[in-house]
Amino acid sequence: MRVERLAHMTEVMRKGMTLRHFLEEAVRTNVPGLPYVDEHDHIVGRISVRDVFKRVALHDGYVRLADAMGDQTNKLDMSEKRILKTLASPVEKYMLENIPAVSPDSAIVKALAIMEAYNTHYIFLIEDGAYVGVVTRMVIAERMLDWFDELDSDEDAAR
DSSP, X not given: OBGGGGOBOOOOBOTTOBHHHHXXXXXXXXXXXXXEEOTTSOEEEEEEHHHHHHHHTOOHHHHHTGGGOOSOOTTTSOOHHHHHHHHTSBGGGGOBSOOOEEXXXXXXXXXXXXXXXXXXXXXXXXXTTEEEEEEEHHHHHHHHHHXXXXXXXXXXXXX
C-alpha cells in the first residue's frame, strides 16, 4: 500500500505565526509535527511538539535526573507568565531543518524506515516540491488493524 492513502492535510507553518498557532494545529490534527514553509511555499523545515517541549520545558539536567526527581517539583514547573510568553513567540524560532519526507507513491515500509532514521513519529508527503499531507505511525497502526479486521471478515465469510 502507498502512503498517500493514509495521508491527511494540515496547515503549514510560516514566518509570523506563533507557537500557540502551531500547538493549536498540532492538537487539532493530532499530528506531532508540522511543515514550515518559506514565502514561496517550499518546505524548508518542520516544527516538532517533542522538540518544542524539550527546548521550552526541559533543561538538560531534568532529563538526566528524571528518575531521581520527586513528584513534588512545583519549583521546577513553568510559570503562567513564562507559558504565555512562550506561546507568543515566533514559530520559526523552533524550526528544525531536517525534513522527514517521501513521495505520496512511496511504500509504507519506506515511510517507516525514514521515520525511524529521523527518530520521528510522522513523515511529510511531498510531490513536485509541494506539501500534500502527513502520515503518522498511529495512522499506519490504525490501518494495520483495519487490514486484520478485513482478513478476519474474509476468513469468516469463507467458512
